[in-house]
Amino acid sequence: MSGLAVSNLHKRFGDLVALDGVSLGVEPGAMVGFLGPNGAGKSTTMRSIMRLIGLDQGTISWNGAPIDESTRRRFGYMPQERGVYERMRLHEQIAYFGRLAGLDESEASTRAQRLLERVGLDGRRDDEVQELSTGNKQRVQLCVALVHDPVLLILDEPFAGLDPLAVDTLREIIVEQTERGTAVVFSSHQLDLVQDLCRHVTIIDHGRTIADGDVDDIRAGSQRRHLRVEWADPSPTTDAWQPMVDDASPSATNGQPIVVSDGTLRRTTQAVLDADADPAVLMSSASRAGRVASFRFEPPSLDDAFTELLRR
């Protein structure tokens, strides 16, 4: 296959099982969110793709061939936290890593300059990295990963600690890369952030891949549905609502009606129902209870879907 194929990775550190069957794939021009809670094995997987650690078992290939030194040099890598020289100037630093990746001097310099312009830091090209804010440091790190125009981009928690605006800029740049044909894998433990950033995700837990596919499919695969109804008036009570839920979803053993109070009036109700609940029935029940201001019936968020996967 073309692109990156990671299959069935296993790795132990002494007694600690770090990877216990991780698989992952990304095609050129695609972006995959690599998700999982802290300690799930995301960084270990990424470091093994960069051949920074050896494996006990499993295969990693690029375009069907094992990754050798020259292939690896065409990957761009951004480790979690820092990963740049604090006391080196921006342009100099980016060009330096470009040189290490095999660019000649003028090309490295040109690309560094172009990247600095792209991330909006060209005005600070001769500042030292230590003078930058967290978000700007992250941009420099990304430039370092991008300077040699990699075929594969491995980004370990690129969005951690960034404000929404910085997340947006970073995403834009990453998307641009995919449009040029770069395969991108980025990890995150903030699942809710990711569901808006990319369509394809691979979720791992305890060193094992537990879900892989389109974000919507993974959410839709959940056995729950989230229901949220808001009435304009009058306010229905829990007592009136519960039979309705039971009605709509006879097998709703997991139905957990939650009532949000607004002063003494109860205007809004949320419930988690089984996936087979019929939204049409619920909607008509809700209408009978009062004038409906809004009605939502949808699969759980990626975060909730993930929690559910873990419980299964």
Add this chain to the structure above:
Amino acid sequence: MTATDPHTRTDSAPPAVTSAPTTAPTPDSATRRSGAWRLIARREIVTRGRSKAYRVTTVVLAILSLGAVVAAAAFSGDDDDGPTRATIGVVDLDDATTSSLGENAPESWEIEVVELTSDEVDDAVQNGDVDVAVVRTDDGDGPIEVVWEEEPRFLLDGIVVDALVSVERDARVAELGLDADVVAQLDAPIDASVRFVDPPDDSDTARSVIAALTIFVMFFAVQMYGSQIAMVVIEEKAGRIVEILLSLVRPSSLLAGKIVGIGVLAALHVIIIAAGLAAALAVSGFRDVPLSAYASLPLLFVVFMLAFAMFGSFFALVGSLVSRQEDAQQAILPATVPIFIGYALSFQALSAPDSTLAQISAVVPITSPFSLPVVTAQGEASTWLIALALALLAVTAFLVVSLAARVYEFTLLRTGTRIPLTEALRLLVRPPA
């Protein structure tokens, strides 16, 4: 990566069907492989050399070296080969005595005789216009009086007395009508020679100065710049920069680049000191500085380079064992111990360069960087001793560098708690999977 590299996958893979996007660079691997360490070295030289700390140290060393040259030149003024000068004032003296005062002095003296009046004598002596005055009292009729300010000037008083005595003696010989032969016999030189048990020798002083300074230079350069290697390794490890670096270059290139880069900066400082020292010796009044004393300076440089590779790679090794800047001081301690041992033993070589201990420590690789230049500067190192010491040092440096490169590869990517040195060395025997 070598074939024994732990990361190398052995699974049989289908033939490479590489189809890189057209935008990807196609770097020339051959060029880079040989050049990665150079890029790394250059970065160290540029960024570190630009730092305020390095520039200040360079300026201070240059000033100290220049100062040493200036001081040596100034000091040599007293020791010059030029004549010693003295001025003698005379009052109412006859011509014979006056000319005797001017001409009786040894060749190394240049004596000026000035005529004074009796009124001027005290002031002239007091002011230093004359060093001494010789006065015929009572307007030329009385006895001779020699006038000093406070006390007679060393050697000059002998010259004055000799001059007076010889004139008086000639007069008496003539008065007595003595036979010339008799006088000649009286004046015949006595048969005696002079011998010094421990004659002062400028070359000894020069040798000691050079020897003491080589110890200082070696210690300063190895200790200071060696620990900088450890610091930069820790910095890269703590900042995870090493992960990016190792995805682009080999650990051995990284190590070589660091040692060469920081080594060049250190070497510049060693050259400044050594050049200053050599220049100071050249302009100083030291006569007969032996060639072997100068020869120890280039030797110092060669020894320094080998020692720096050896100690520097050990510093890199211990630096790679920790992941946090806070652990740096504790981490580099094991690397400083051999340096301190070598430093301490070199003082023994300074005081007794021909002793067995000094000779041994000049050969043993750990101590030889400090003792060999000292023993050589003192003129107590035979050619074979220098050759043997250099050969052993070169071999040891090579071994330590390759050993460090191997351990480095295993420890560099291990984060978390500090890795004990013994465990790191065990990795050599049993590499991790």
